[in-house]
Amino acid sequence: MLETLRAYWRWLKPRTYLFPSRMYRDREQPITDKMVWHVCAQAAKRAGLRKKVCPSLLRHSWATHLLEAGTDLRTTQLLLGHEDLEVTARYLHLSQQHLQQVLNPIEALNLSSVDRSRRLYHRSSMTRPAIEVADIASAKRRQFFEHYHSSLSYQQVKA
Numbered sequence: 001m002l003e004t005l006r007a008y009w010r011w012l013k014p015r016t017y018l019f020p021s022r023m024y025r026d027r028e029q030p031i032t033d034k035m036v037w038h039v040c041a042q043a044a045k046r047a048g049l050r051k052k053v054c055p056s057l058l059r060h061s062w063a064t065h066l067l068e069a070g071t072d073l074r075t076t077q078l079l080l081g082h083e084d085l086e087v088t089a090r091y092l093h094l095s096q097q098h099l100q101q102v103l104n105p106i107e108a109l110n111l112s113s114v115d116r117s118r119r120l121y122h123r124s125s126m127t128r129p130a131i132e133v134a135d136i137a138s139a140k141r142r143q144f145f146e147h148y149h150s151s152l153s154y155q156q157v158k159a
Helices: 002-012 033-046 055-068 073-080 085-091 096-100 114-122 133-139 141-151 154-158
Strands: none
Touching: 033 055, 055 073, 055 085, 073 085
């Protein structure tokens, strides 16, 4: 795309605006909002898209792809020119595939088996086994699930 833009620039040699309006022959003016809408609609038609395409849809798609590619929210905010981070947070509609790739720190815990816990418990030198993550998880299961249920996959909830 960069090469295409360079060829366009060498051909047209714009002075002020990369895409000047053709309405004003004597002075260079930017293209209008209406022209941007028209170009988006024509490009969508040529691409065979049936869905209505507009500049804001392209902007939203671009921001979503940035975030899914790992760009942090603050960088995306600056690239979009937003003053408020809350406005940029609207673009956080990430795909299910992206959400399923997130590593759950609980899955990385090295938990001991039930058999090992029983053996530790029945050792004569210990009257009570050391508390383990599995014991905490069992005792706090409901609170944990209520707090994290929206970020857990079906397989994680099932386990």
